[in-house]
Amino acid sequence: MSCGWGRSWMFAAAAVVTVFLLDVVVFARAKSFEDVRCKCICPPYRNITGHIYNRNFSQKDCNCLHVVEPMPVPGHDVEAYCLLCECKYEERSSNTIKVTIIIYLSVVGALLLYMLFLLLVDPLIRKHDPYTQPLHNEEDSEMRPQAESSSQARGNTVLERVEGAQQRWKKQVQEQRKTVFDRHKLLS
Incomplete structure (x- = not known):
């Protein structure tokens, strides 16, 4: 009776880990991540609060005039506002991040399954x-x-x-x- 319960519990734990890993992969594929972006951090200016703008632009177009939309200031203040903003071009490899996370979760899942296996088998092997x-x-x-x-x-x-x-x-x-x-x- 204990052995059957242990096997079903281990199967349920394996199923939960598998569903979790599949959910992570599906979520990562469903959401489209961009690997390049231009990030502009604009501080408060007169009566306008500070804001962070993220847009997908190439490195040559990474400046306040392209990224900040809609422009929060009237036409004659645009140049002064853009001089305060700090724009940075950022790149990342989302595929490398996904693979690293999947490997990490797989290792943790395998260790958890091994721990469960040892917890279930140890009392059967160990003699009084x-x-x-x-x-x-x-x-x-x-x-x-x-x-x-x-x-x-x-x-x-x-x-x-x-x-x-x-x-x-x-x-x-x-x-x-x-x-x-x-x-x-x-x-x-």
Whole structure:
């Protein structure tokens, strides 16, 4: 029952990630992005508030007279207004941005699926260790050598080697905690 639920949950997560990635691709294609633009930033002028104008123009036409439409000032103030505006020509590669985002989302999605897979499979692979005790139990240090010798007698499969390394690491952590707590007790 738990295994069936885990498979359906993993399938649902994969479906959600796939739909999300497809939605990003469709949205990126549906909206037409321009790779070149002229951006003019015009500060406040007399009683007119500042404004930013973006238009798709070539680099030679990137100036206030072409980009600022409608012109907010009357004809005799246009030159003074345009001298205040700062116009910049900008280029970008939207295809490179799209590909980078898709690769990033694919890697994150694959890592999430791998994490879900490990969360679902780990309890099935891991066997109950009767020697597992709470970390601060003093009897644990006496039982660990027996557990390690029995696991070495079983064989040297990859899983058993990984479990052995994990047990050694847990033992080291427990010893470090024990020395830290003992030192803390001695100092206080």
